[in-house]
Amino acid sequence: MEQKKTLLLSLSSLDEANEFVQEMLQNYKCPKSDSIRAQLFVEETIVYWLKEAKQNETFELSIKKRFKTITLTLNYRSEPKNPLTASELSEDQELEFSRIGQDILIGLSSVTYSYEKGNNISYTLKQKPLNPALTTAIAFVSAILCGLIFLAAAPALGKMFGTMILTPISSTFFGFLNAIVIPVLFFSAIGSIFNMDNLAQMKKIFRMLLTWTITIILVTSAVSLLVAQIFLLSEASTQTQNVSGDLWQQIGTMIFGIIPTNIIQPFLDGNTLQIMFLAVVSGVVMLTLNGRFPSITKIITESNLIFSTILDAVCALMPLVVFISILNMMVSGEGIALLGAFRLIMLILGSYLIINLILLASVAIIEKISPLAYLKTAAPFLLVAMSTASSSAAFASHTATALSKQKIRDSVVYFSIPVGVLFNKQDAIPLLILTSPFVGQIYGINFTIAEMIPVVVLCMILSVAVPPSPGMGAFIFTIVYNLLGIPLEGLALAVTIAIFMDYPATASNVMITNIGMLHTEHWLKKREESTKITV
Template sequence: MEVKKFFTLSLESIDGANEFVRELLLKYNCSKMDSVRAQLFVEETIVHWQKGAQENETFEISMGKRFKTITLSLNYWGDQSNPLALPEEVDDPEFNLIGQNILIGLSSVTYSYENGRNNVSYTLKVKSTNPALTTAIALIAGIVCGLALLYFSPSTGLWIAATILTPLSGTFFGFLNAMVVPVLFLSAIGSIFNMDNVAQMKRIFRSLLSWSLGIILLASAISLLAAQLFFINEGSASSGGNSGDLWGQIGTMVFGIIPTNILQPFLDGNTLQIMFLAIVGGVVMLTLKGRFPFITKIITEGNLIFTTILDAVCTMMPWVVFISILNMMVSGNGGALLGAIGLIAMIIVSFFAIVVIMLISVALVEKMNPITYLKSAGSFLLIALSTASSSATFASHTLTASIKQGIRDYVINFSIPVGVLFNKQFSIPLLLLTSLFVGRFYGIAFTMGEIVPVVVLCMILSVAVPPSPGMGPFLFTIVFNLLGIPLEGLALAVTIDIFMDYPMTFGHVMTTNIGMLHTEHMLRVKENKVDLKKSLSSR
């Protein structure tokens, strides 16, 4: 059921509109953070629209719920006015665009203009049970039930596995695999062309991009080293041929990214070529900046449709984990769970290596003791580690960066939402090492020539895929398809992913914060040089 209410389009209506939204979200059992973000969305939209509105004009707030998705919409009848389109330049470089930047960065807001009506819609999720808790319960239940069947009636367990468990898991993973191509393309292209605020932040975007790419290369190098040490033995390495063959495979992979037929990558499910088309399309749309609103709307709405379907499918993940783990236990393959302990230790060591190198950069560039840095950033890093939510750290992160770290407002207001979108470098070792571990469980040996394209794909995915729920099984599906790993192994991979999401979020938030520190340092160095030149020229 949709609820609607009209308000006068003025700043005086902000409190009433926020109260209306807050009360509705309480009924829908939304989280406190989502409620704050929704009120921020309403406030920034009102502030933008009221600037060009006539006296006594009105706007409408509507909210409706379908399944586990809540849509909050604001409608204003008048001249076209997009609150998400940031200006190329502003009179005051410190102008507070925090609301618009965070909403654009999270890619959760859409804008349309039809028949004289401006519509801005914000999509939220109903608060759900902690996925780590439900997955832990499913994991333990699967192990207990599997051990019980093995002890009391092994033959019954094998019959259940063959006639019920295997078909059920196969159907689920087959449907998930069918979702890969459209979700991959639409989410990647949408993530790029939604970044309209890049133009306003030209001075800092290059610094942030350089830092982000540097950490991506670092995470990829550490992942390759761990793969070489633990998953590529002498036999598999030699089977791949000599170094010339390796570089030949890499060259084939690089040039093979560019498709010769636009439709063929979608028919073949070639993820690298699909990513190439999505990136090119997103950059072109970003350059044209809304000259084709019809195409933009199709992609935006399509992305929302498939993401909603993916969310619905992934709510079943605890049941799938239970079925798959039970199937693994009754089939006599429960030893893989014990092997996963070593994998988790390997991934955590990889994470730790990336964190140490980032802290070294703080010591070298900022001349700051790493312990001092951790004390200053401890509040929001602990929130990230305990909640696995970048959004939950927003308020504490912003306050700490501004007051304790002395970072200027417009750097913070741009960097945090962009970081939520692009800084997912810690997912690279998780994706690669977990996929190789599952592949080895199924008896698949890998050469370095086979792993390098996967690392390249993981690098692209860490940038292009938005941080929305359900991306864990989606990302592993892509990597498994590229490596030829049976999709039945997704249950184990996703279980590991859910628990590793906590240290990963810690790393992603730290990456964003240190990137802001280095950007602020760069700006101050440039400003000091300008001041010095002015001082010398005035003498």
């Protein structure tokens, strides 16, 4: 189903275009926040194209729906004019660059540009889904109740039901999930990179934010490993030789062999680092070519959309799979392990608390701001992030607070928030590191700290690849579980915990971005002051 509208390329068309978008998205029952961002997308694109447009030129606005994915596209027949690319500026103009690349949907990979029979810029969004935490909670509780009924009334029938029906279904699902992990990782990484082409204008700010991001990744990993060592790891490993192998050797091979000898082999071997290397190289090359090969851009864009849609479908089925897997765990006699999940949740929340206290300490030491004063200022956008489990939903509130109350310069704000949405997902690290040995213990597999350290290295890298959407990072567990030799059936419990942890983790990740902006502003002011003194 596709609706099209041809409009005059002028400011007078803004109201008509916004009315068309708003009406269509209301019919598709999209969230109001998505509708507002879609209208912003249309307005910014029209204003950008209008700068060099001839009189009485037109553009086409179309909205198309496939399953639950909606694509909003603008087409303008002229010479290539990419609204996602900021103009090149000199070093002293660097902080006054055009914000078009940031204002259009905060730089997320849901916005793509191609040139084929004119300029085509698209924004993909989705119908409002059911709350994943609510549906998962219902599935989780229902599975436990059904399992208790089986154990009380017909335990033998329950075991047979689990062996003959539940186990094959869950194994098939997790096998399929394992199959789509690699392409999702590859295409989402490329999509994130070639839509971030304004990094060239923000070299100084990017270097500061990168330093902050790497520092927090290291701190988060250290805290997670310490908590795991105290509460979850053992002195001796109980892995079988077939499963364990040499984890250090695996990680070493991945790191030192990061450059593949051919393009196909990394996908066959499931070598995550080589695949990420290929994705980075491909994304950088696409940025350099800047739309010269629109057919390749379109293939990448469509592939990213295809696998994102598949992943959406997988996540939509997750409550059903959680029900099947937890019920199977109950009828097979392993239900007692569920009681320990509350201990795991407390360990994860405790790790988040320690990390957040370190963040607040940095604010007190560097910015000379008390933690209570900072939390009072940041409360509006942190509450939005925690209640929605979406850093994108907190964009407007976060931007307004940073500009008006925290007095951070707009160039830092409009660059840091989209970059933070893409890369500041460090709280996925404790979730991965703590959940893996816990689930391993359910299957009688214990790990030592020597075996977990290389896994921590992998988790640090994988945290960057977690998609910035509620509940979408669960597929990352598959890579870690394959490395550790944990049965994929254990993903059900991990996914259940991950969905609920998404809420506090998102708020913490947004805090990391915000404090990074505060520190960047602080360092920029110090540099400016030192420059004035030198002059």
